[in-house]
Structures are given as C-alpha cells and as structure tokens.
Amino acid sequence: TQLLEQSPQFLSIQEGENLTVYCNSSSVFSSLQWYRQEPGEGPVLLVTVVTGGEVKKLKRLTFQFGDARKDSSLHITAAQPGDTGLYLCAFFQGAQKLVFGQGTRLTINP
Amino acid sequence: GAGVSQSPSNKVTEKGKDVELRCDPISGHTALYWYRQSLGQGLEFLIYFQGNSAPDKSGLPSDRFSAERTGGSVSTLTIQRTQQEDSAVYLCASSQDLAANEQFFGPGTRLTVL
Numbered sequence: 001t002q003l004l005e006q007s008p009q010f011l012s013i014q015e016g017e018n019l020t021v022y023c024n025s026s027s028v029f030s031s032l033q034w035y036r037q038e039p040g041e042g043p044v045l046l047v048t049v050v051t052g053g054e055v056k057k058l059k060r061l062t063f064q065f066g067d068a069r070k071d072s073s074l075h076i077t078a079a080q081p082g083d084t085g086l087y088l089c090a091f092f093q094g095a096q097k098l099v100f101g102q103g104t105r106l107t108i109n110p
Numbered sequence: 111g112a113g114v115s116q117s118p119s120n121k122v123t124e125k126g127k128d129v130e131l132r133c134d135p136i137s138g139h140t141a142l143y144w145y146r147q148s149l150g151q152g153l154e155f156l157i158y159f160q161g162n163s164a165p166d167k168s169g170l171p172s173d174r175f176s177a178e179r180t181g182g183s184v185s186t187l188t189i190q191r192t193q194q195e196d197s198a199v200y201l202c203a204s205s206q207d208l209a210a211n212e213q214f215f216g217p218g219t220r221l222t223v224l
Binding site for chain 2 (some may be wrong): 033042043048095099102
C-alpha cells in the first residue's frame, strides 16, 4: 500500500499546454515536498509546503497543500520541454527517512 | 566538487558476485542517506548515517546489504552475493544535519545483475 498516491502516472502533452498532477493520501502530514528527477540524475527539491491551504509559486509551477494537509497538487502553466521529468512528492517519516510516491512521468512535446 | 558524487555510475555484475558502491557527500554535511530506485518499488529508503553511526538498519532489504561510513565523509554500500532483484539505481543523498529538511541527491549508481 502506497502512503502517497500520485496521479496520473504518465502524462504527455504539447508545449504550451497547462497541466496538474496530484499527490494524495489518507494520512495527515506536517509537510510535503515535491522533487523533479531528470534521466541519469538524482531528485532535486522544488518546494516544501507546510501550512494547510498554502500556495507556493516557482516561476510557472504552482504548488498547493490541501486544507487538511492530506494532499497536494502541482500545476504547470504553459509547459516547456525543459519541464520534462519525473515529479515526485515525499514526506519525512521521522526526521531522516523520506517516503516517496511512485511519481508522475511528464513528457512535454515540442 | 559542489554536489554529491557517486561511483561507479554504472555497474554490471554476475549473480552471486559482491559489489561496492561509493558515495562522496557534500563537504561538511554530517548526515548521509542511501535510497534504492527500481521500476517496481519506486524510490525506497535504505539507511542513514549521522556521522559514522547508522542507528537504524531496518530499511536494508536483507542481510546481504551492509553500509559503512568512515571519517564522517565517504560511505560505501556493499551488496554480497548479488541477486537479479538487486538490479536498481542506488541513490545517495546528504544533508547538513539530521534536522535539515533538504536532502541533496547524487546521480546514482545503476546496478545490473545478470
């Protein structure tokens, strides 16, 4: 059983389109993190959301933490080929252990 | 270097052989972590070090897996008598300390067991 369910698993869209990917759970989290991983590299932290209802923006990426702190979403506006990658959400179990969702593999076609 | 480095980047081995994977964390980072990424299991936590100490080894998949860290820096993950199910990308990460909420990942070692 996955503690974090990410959807969709795969998404392929054209450059310039908008998209939203989701990270859902039945558990409440003190914080959630979003990472992007490109082929041949390790995940890179994009954002940490802490407060229920919080919205954080990183250029064309908008991250939202659900009011109940059980879920999060990532919205990308006007997707670019450079946004291609594996998007992972994660939470800390204890102070040390990151637990990841299975990820959304995003492909932006020129 | 500025980031976490891992070696080798790729390792192909035969079933039953032992392998050693190396991780060089960011200089000054006291905490170090090992993860495994495979198609079936996603990204899963294996073990962490605070300094040279690994307080909890319960994330290691079997007793064929071991890890050590020396001098508070370099770490090695050793897999004995490799099996085909050990094939995966092994990722290392480091953080300033255990309280830090950002882990910096290396590029990983892709292990293929034939």
